[in-house]
Amino acid sequence: MVGHTRRNCDGDEFTSTMLCGVIDKHPNDKAVRRNLSQQVTKCKIELANLQSDYNSKLRAYKTVVDWFVRKIEADIVTSNPDRYIVHGVKNWALLNKHIALLTAPKK
Numbered sequence: 716m717v718g719h720t721r722r723n724c725d726g727d728e729f730t731s732t733m734l735c736g737v738i739d740k741h742p743n744d745k746a747v748r749r750n751l752s753q754q755v756t757k758c759k760i761e762l763a764n765l766q767s768d769y770n771s772k773l774r775a776y777k778t779v780v781d782w783f784v785r786k787i788e789a790d791i792v793t794s795n796p797d798r799y800i801v802h803g804v805k806n807w808a809l810l811n812k813h814i815a816l817l818t819a820p821k822k
Contacts, residue, residue, distance in 0.1 A: 783818070784814060784818060787814055787817055787818065788810060788814055791810060791813055791814065791817075792805065792810070
């Protein structure tokens with residue numbers, strides 16, 4: 716950069732800070748840069764808020780799904796305890812298979 720001089724920043728309608736690198740000498744460029752910087756800050760804040768909202772909704776969704784699966788598990792076991800409890804231990808293979816069938820999306 717050669718600095719701000721009349722020679723490299725005067726007379727041409729396309730002159731800007733890009734030629735001399737001294738933004739203080741170009742108020743229009745400085746205002747545009749400030750505006751863009753503010754927009755970037757607002758976008759970052761909005762992104763953080765959206766990510767937080769998404770994470771909150773995802774946690775709520777997982778809580779509901781976990782509760783639903785546990786509820787189905789309890790209902791299945793109580794509906795036919797002899798089938799799902801063998802020698803005092805839950806038959807997890809059969810139980811999980813039936814839970815998966817009940818919770819799978821229907822086509």
